[in-house]
Amino acid sequence: MASALSTTSVLCWRNPQHMHIISPSSQTLQNGTLRTVAASASKDISIESDKCSSLLVNRRTILASGVSLLSFPGESLAVVKQGLLAGRIPGLSEPDEQGWRTYRRPDEKSGGHGVGWSPIIPYSFRVPEEWEEVPVSIADLGGTEIDLRFASSKEGRLFVIVAPVLRFSDDLGDNATIEKIGPPEKVINAFGPEMIGENVEGKVLSVGAAEHEGRTYYQFELEPPHIFITATAAGNRLYLFGVTGSGFQWKRHYNDLKKIAESFRVV
Secondary structure (H helix, E strand, C coil), rough: HHHHHHHHHHHHHCCCCCCCCCCCCHCCCCHHHHHHHHHHHHHHHHHHHHHHHHHHHHHHHHHHHHHHHHHHCHHHHHHHHHCCCCCCCCCEEECCCCEEEEECCCCCCCCCCCCCCCCCCCCCEEEEEECEECCCCCCCCCCCHHEEEEEEEECCCEEEEEEEHCCCCCCCCCCCCHHHHHHHHHHHHHHHHHHHHCCCCEEEEEEEEECCCEEEEEEEEEEEHHHHEEEEECCEEEEEEEEECCCHHHHHHHHHHHHCCCCCCEE
16 A cells, blocks of 8 residues: 555656646747746646645555554454464364363474474364464564464463474484483473573472373473473474463463363374
């Protein structure tokens, strides 16, 4: 729109239908006639100038209005941004009898870590019905390795980090397991700071491990901040799943947040 308006404002000055051209032969006219022609041309140009000035004002108004709409905070903005995310493909199922939905990373979703990397092995987890996918920014903690974010204004937030194992070790190959990376204590000390942005010393409340379909998942609870972390490895990548919330959300929805964290699977 801005381009179209700008072009129109230039054409206002160049349209020959709105200009009076005094030819050399008009020099033979009497002075009074020449002054009349000149005054008429000046008046027409003044009118066109006013029209173009008005158009430029309207252009500025429209542009200003557009900026204010784009910067308006709220849920509708999140939906617009979400629709523009490269590679974003819905992956949520319909709610089950308990009102929970399963998210599975779509096979067609873009993402990865450059040429030579295999496609990301899909992962899944379960969330209550009101949880929704939200935009991911490269400015986020974790940068481009954050593959997904979900949130609920009532219950909390979650995110998934998918990191190349070569960033941590060059001898794990293309079939890494969490056991090859190390025991739970080593994993949380090495990767916990990636999840919370600070050292995890003195913050780990519990450590556990679970096995599902032959894959081991390390499970941690940290405080502060309140967060559940599930870690596993598959292919040539490490998967870190974080579920967190405010103090109030943690107290009120602790069981649901823990259930979300424990539902994470690499499939």
